[in-house]
Amino acid sequence: MNSILIIGAGRSSGALIQYLLEKGKANNWYVTVADTSLDAAKAAVMNHPNGKATWLDVNKPNDRKDTIAKADIVISLLPAHMHVLVAKDCLTLRKHLMTASYVSKEIYELDEYYKNAGIVFMGELGLDPGIDHMSAMKAIHEIHEKGGKLESFKSYCGGLVAPESDDNPWHYKFSWSPRNVILAGQGTALFKQNGQHKYIPYGRLFKLAENIEIPELGTYEAYANRDSLLYEKIYGLEETPTILRATLRHVGFCKAWHAFVKLGVTDDTYPYSTTPKMNYRQWIEGYLLDSENDKNKSTKERLAQFLKEEIDSDLMQKMEWLGLFTNTHINLENATSAQILQKLLANKLVLKPEDKDMVLMQHEFVYTMDGKTYKRTSTMKMIGENAKDTAMAKLVGLPLGMFVHHLMTKGFSERGVHIPVSAEVYLPILAELEEHGVRFVEKEVEL
């Protein structure tokens, strides 16, 4: 095996490509980066002697197959719903495949076929999902092995802005797909609380955000992240009464986001009937009913009244700063409100070239052993270099690269569809991540 194909040269690809090009030089491997933009692929490869850039539209089946056929191992950085196209080709052509996305039901259904073909699909091999699985499993295995009984497992992760670059009232900047942030939480979140499965509908999700302490950084907010019970079995936590996976935000963010949800502006199901010159203020007016508000007041006053906020509250300052009450033209046609909100936020909450992002991850384990109760926290913080070399891209990309390196040099004992929860995967990757500055600080106290 000496040929690696990376499909997609977008936001998260930089650290991964750089890592694999370096390993390529040492091992005489070749790394092909394929993208619908040849320029983006070329920029990612930077004329490296072990790299090659190529144009690829994955929606063209023949081109896709031809490109995959030339590789030994494939990494898909495509949007999550497109992995299955690549996965089916990799099956036909017998190529290993890695992604950083959640493994869909469709992909899990390929497990037997991958096994029979003698190839590996490793998914959820990024940050969250990815590093969270690896670091949590390491601790869970340790606690189980010494005879501890887990009473509670909570895992928090957030892609945030570093304190030194935090200069807006939302205390947030995008280091990841804005669309995913806008749509986060739509549907119902599920977790386990004191032995009971609990469901939180979207309408209450951000309202119910809870405070959590991060050592040395202080208080953050956390809202429940999708289905926390997806991993109950795979983590071996069927007997653990409390299981929660949650997303971290700066204090105040969730209350303001809940205002968006209540208002209705995160809706992505229906095109907002825009006129070419509609402005942000008029857009917000569309959600303020005359029956709920004093219609002779300004949009800002009406929103404050609707939200039961003082006109100069922290939340209202966040809204004002975004430009919700301005006459700036939106300049979108047939867009949903979610798309309008995305356009607005992506402009305002952008990392400036010199800005640094910050990724925080914290696991909390409560376990009993020999009649005593312990709480262990395991915390990882990483600050990025700038808007291009983000902590996010590093933490999403490196596990993919490291597993590929491991697979090509040392092999992997399993075949079929997997996520990184076995010691065979997490031990070498966590060790190598530590060499790249990804350190989990552990603290344990008796309760």
Place this chain on the structure above:
Amino acid sequence: MNSILIIGAGRSSGALIQYLLEKGKANNWYVTVADTSLDAAKAAVMNHPNGKATWLDVNKPNDRKDTIAKADIVISLLPAHMHVLVAKDCLTLRKHLMTASYVSKEIYELDEYYKNAGIVFMGELGLDPGIDHMSAMKAIHEIHEKGGKLESFKSYCGGLVAPESDDNPWHYKFSWSPRNVILAGQGTALFKQNGQHKYIPYGRLFKLAENIEIPELGTYEAYANRDSLLYEKIYGLEETPTILRATLRHVGFCKAWHAFVKLGVTDDTYPYSTTPKMNYRQWIEGYLLDSENDKNKSTKERLAQFLKEEIDSDLMQKMEWLGLFTNTHINLENATSAQILQKLLANKLVLKPEDKDMVLMQHEFVYTMDGKTYKRTSTMKMIGENAKDTAMAKLVGLPLGMFVHHLMTKGFSERGVHIPVSAEVYLPILAELEEHGVRFVEKEVEL
């Protein structure tokens, strides 16, 4: 033309089939009723000399085509998303097609093809949509013709239980697909208020229900029904500042339904993790977070606390009467909460054999003419015979039958995809409906 095919012998088919069999006898036509249940088709035809029952699984393309090929005119009573299968066959085989469902974008895209094939697709030919279009258009055309300028158009419709059969605290019984009632309003509703487009997200829809007076019956509640602006152009109301279509319920219903929405139990996106013996009380507990409630109290007390209701309030009595706090097993597997709620309500809010349903429809027009402002209301009330011969089935089925009769005896000047908004359709149908007891009572006052 002497052969009519009706696909689907479900809830809404009785009055339609009976009407067409009678017309068939008089005109020497044959009516074929096709259903996946041959027994249901036979029961609907009742050995009528002009009727024929046949088995049909519409998902089998060859059977579907063979059955359609034998007819001159087709009526599809299938679930809305399946009409397009039939519509494409009718195009190939050049058969007219009628439905009582909303015309989808996919169907509208067939307009040119239907025109070129010389055939008619008439959709929204039931009650709501259907009779609402016809009766509203008649009044709108009259007001426009005499030079009136419409300032406001509001249209209300509800399928309810007749006062004489109203014996439960919800004052509601299903006379129509329970699933549609459970999922009603999910997404965003849209209407026009004083010249402004207004959007109501699901989380506020039932909370914002408004009271409306129905002559002789008193006060009802109305919540906005989907996209009221779909008909702005087709009704000729581009200049009308207020346009609302809304659904009627008994007073108190919407507040209680809003409690379901807030709780999250109308969610249809995610299977609720059920155990074989899970009961209704445990299901509700899944939506009550310990952080929001005193966890040592009963489920009923916790729900009241969550909803900020007194324990014996009208709303809490509705909940108790449903059996939400009982240990009755749900007996469903992998069901969403919407499906659990549907099972519960379909059992409790069922029409008993002798129960009568009631359909209410009311249009409100405010218009100006010669410097004066007038308000016209047009109200229709129909009470059913019993749980089988419902007002709902009559009002959904008769317009379909009447248009088919009209098309076969007098013809129709248009080809392509239509809804019943032209005088050529509504005048004869409204006149014939009146012979069947469907009367709009008009009242006009100067404001």
